[in-house]
Amino acid sequence: IEEKVRVRIKPMKKKKATVSLIKKEIRINGNLLKEISKEEILEILIHELLHLRHGVYHTKDFLKEARSLREAAKYLTTQGRVK
DSSP, rough: OSSSSEEEEEESSSSSEEEEETTOOOOOTTTTTTOOOHHHHHHHHHHHHHHHHOOOOHHHHHHHHHHHHHHHHHHHHHTTTTO
């Protein structure tokens, strides 16, 4: 993704996060931030960034890249590289 992506923290009733493909904006549920780990926040960001790249649907390519990036994120967090 070559454009700037805005990340906003907003309280939401049901969703963990949403993404606007038009505004290039990720909104994360502020109510969850106290309850989830850094790894889970990273996974949410990865998931929403993939929507910006692949669109709204969980296509085969979307899921393949999500698995690959999840493994990379898991490695980085176990190595203490995500703070």
